[in-house]
Amino acid sequence: MFGFARPPEEQAKVADVDCSEQTILVTGSTSGIGRAAAQSFGRLGAHVLVHGRDTEAGAEVVDEIESTDGTAEFLRADFIEPQQVSELADTVSESVDTLDVLCNNAGGLFETVEPTSLGVDPAFHINHLAPYQLTAELLDTLGSGSRVITTASIAHRGTTLNLDELMEIAGLSTAAAYARSKLANVQFAAELGRRLTAAGREVTSNSFHPGVIPGSEFGRAFPGISSELFQLFDGSPFTESVEEGAATLVYLGVSEDVAATTGKYFARRRENRPSPDARDRTAQRKLWKESAKILDIDEPLAEYADASD
Template sequence: MTRRLAGKTALVTGSTSNIGRAIAEAFAAEGAHVVVSGRSERRGAEVVDGIRARGGRADFVRAELDGSARASRTLATRATEVLGGRIDILVNNAGIFPGDTTAATDEKTFDEVYAVNVKAPFFLTGEIAPAMAAAGGGSVINLGSWVARLAVPVGALYSSTKGAMETLTRSWAAEFGPQGVRVNAISPGVVLEPSPDQSHPGEAMMNGTPAGRMGRPEEIAHAAVYLAADESAFVHGIVLDVDGGRTAAAVIAA
């Protein structure tokens, strides 16, 4: 590793598994002091222990991001304290995915998904981005999804939350960019931890793409490192598709 994030501090929400975990591990490998955050203390400890075993710096801060401003404010405060008084990089990764159809989605589920996927990062960014600006700058990275732009028959609720995060990315880039805080997003394709013993329904959703396979968490993490590092200093308000070509190209088999 080139330690592109040496001296930086980072908070990654939902980082006890899959994409969030890979991002936290990649940031630490590049020299950042990382706060791993999520609901499970056991899984959080596993991630932190692994990072430390490889010589990185990481701490776990438990968070139940229920969409309330209070929960987001509490996480921002605790993470800032653990990181020595500042957060240079925020990754809004935590989210939940209900796959029901519109007719099968009840009001409780609707409110919960918007609370976790939109309200929580909204209020967390509202706490952290101004502090970044006051400290001289920073980077916010949101996690979107390819289903925000290429529709599938189920999951309309989830898709709409990711569309909201893409819109917020552009709005925040306009709001905070002039203050030195870059805001961008990553839109992954179907990404899961590899499981050689069994197939996953998500594999079919990546058929007909240039990549022809599901993505790996570390492939999303590479993109996050780029958006967090200085080489992307001129990058504001983009949604970076890291989806195996799912939204860009269709491969037609002969």
């Protein structure tokens, strides 16, 4: 496919952007889309905070970035553990004055729907609650001009998210759990954008679909041989490369084109209309409140809840 493996910053037309004054956290950057984006931010000169669970892979990504114009450090945190999310937020807050870009990218489709310590399935926990908590705990570290980007998915379409049934996992498939967690990602990003604007914070929040990307480790929890089958599609015209997926993340992270855009959903670096459920403001606000309740934390930006009306 044309553009295959071209560096994300070239695809996003931001190769001339100087990020040498920027600190960028990319969660889930030990592999796949996050890793390609972290490398790209590094080539633009940024200080990149690389995150994941795999320490060896994290060290490799740090080395890759430091062999270019960037600097980097690896921060380990398992998003299934709220305490580790808090420790990650503390480490970031203590080490940087301002976090310029927060990429909420870590996540995936998980092998089980068995409830986690928070009583929800792992996809909802790792893909939605963990970035919600991390963002809440990093709000004071975001400055004027900072950007929050959440990696969602086209899988958010055609699903619903009934918060009253969140804890009922009987009959829930891992794919359905994944899809509704990605709907939560789009709703979260929109609600965050609206509340930040209402708070006069000049911090943007957007979400995006990276494409269908068999070349990442995304298929690792697919059942049976479907993981291998998915990878066979890498390079086919119906799929994207990790660099193409990362290009939208890099675009949202540093392009001037979207410096003032907030609360939107993107695909292939273009604004895209998400599903009706994703755009439902009442649902967005309900998700925001319920997420704080499940995590047992104060509702972030609670005084700006009316911005959803």
